[in-house]
Amino acid sequence: MQTTNVTGTRSAVNQMPMPTGMNPTMQACIDACNACLQACEECYVACLNEPDVQARIHCIQVLRDCADVCSMASQYMSRNSEFSQQFCNLCATICDACAAECTKFQDTHCQNCADICRTCAEECRKMSTTKM
């Protein structure tokens, strides 16, 4: 199977062998959470450095909450915690809030981050409702 690396920005590390046996729904959700935490951290710094930072205080706060909850969700799932589904349910709520906040700003980093947050929210909802 071959996959196209759309953006060329992901490194060779993604092609490293991964531990076997991870449930595909969970793996998709882990990857979405990792992508989301990175996007939120990047968007967080970018927002802090925008000239209209004062209009973005709430966005900056939600971006941080979203990065932190995605990071912990990724760890809970990776160790197959019995609380993964409840954790992902909360993560979906925060990702949705973050997407809604980022959508308000027209710059590329916020629009991009909003997309990634929405994808992550969907994956977290799938995770939290899938019979494991």
Place this chain on the structure above:
Amino acid sequence: MQTTNVTGTRSAVNQMPMPTGMNPTMQACIDACNACLQACEECYVACLNEPDVQARIHCIQVLRDCADVCSMASQYMSRNSEFSQQFCNLCATICDACAAECTKFQDTHCQNCADICRTCAEECRKMSTTKM
């Protein structure tokens, strides 16, 4: 550019557009840290469930420290923290210790995790010594 997905276990989320502009050394290190924290969490659970768990207490403890430091390194780099390099330097030390510990056990999860820890240690050392 096409890349081969060696194991088929990585999901489509990896092909999501990522925020642009990330330094390639840093992106490689973020990806290595994310892969390493997942491998450590998976190996941690697997070790806990091995019949010789009593021989693996130290390994289990180092795996946890390694997962946690990789997770935080990934966040520090994603927000381009001024302490990223110092953080990655410590992360490399802990990844090396974790690789050394996992190498002692012959099962697939430990051998696999040792490889991923070594890769992560190398990426973290590159990160911590690259002029940014």
Place this chain on the structure above:
Amino acid sequence: MQTTNVTGTRSAVNQMPMPTGMNPTMQACIDACNACLQACEECYVACLNEPDVQARIHCIQVLRDCADVCSMASQYMSRNSEFSQQFCNLCATICDACAAECTKFQDTHCQNCADICRTCAEECRKMSTTKM
């Protein structure tokens, strides 16, 4: 006002001036989460080193989940996150599960940790249901 330090193990740092203005319900919950994460980490190491570690695998896993969620709850509250109450609600669930698990073991560290987890669960429930 004078307070009795029951155990003599808490350091002078607790008498440091703290930032003013924290809501008392939230401060009580932050302190409970900090105490709980420490108790869980200590009990985690103690369980790993018990001769019957194989009987404690589930307890060890819940202790780790509990330490991690308490740590993040403490940070969410400290920054007065809008998601603090939802986060504390989940934290209460995991603390209850951890208390139930620790109660099964007769050693001092598990009995002590179960008490601290129960207190933390109560504080988290208060936090999650108090009108802020």
Place this chain on the structure above:
Amino acid sequence: MQTTNVTGTRSAVNQMPMPTGMNPTMQACIDACNACLQACEECYVACLNEPDVQARIHCIQVLRDCADVCSMASQYMSRNSEFSQQFCNLCATICDACAAECTKFQDTHCQNCADICRTCAEECRKMSTTKM
């Protein structure tokens, strides 16, 4: 032994029995890290809401790094990780940087946070150099 609660802001939870046997240098450092992460989170929100937020971007970034590293140092020490001393050494560096940054601002929350960061840096240095 009786201790005076200087500020009256710490809750009854501090008088809870704690697990026995924690090394006093480590307990002092855990308490300092917990106090510091809370002060940093509170100062972080306060800075974000100051009218001169644009002058505080760097301070806001360091406050976040400091809160995160203190939180993880507290967890490493609580489980008596073999990497606690190296972790506390890095934590001291970041606490010093945070104190230096907060000192630049005259408001109470920054001056208070600077004091708490300095205390935490000292405790972390003690921790990292004490023979355990």
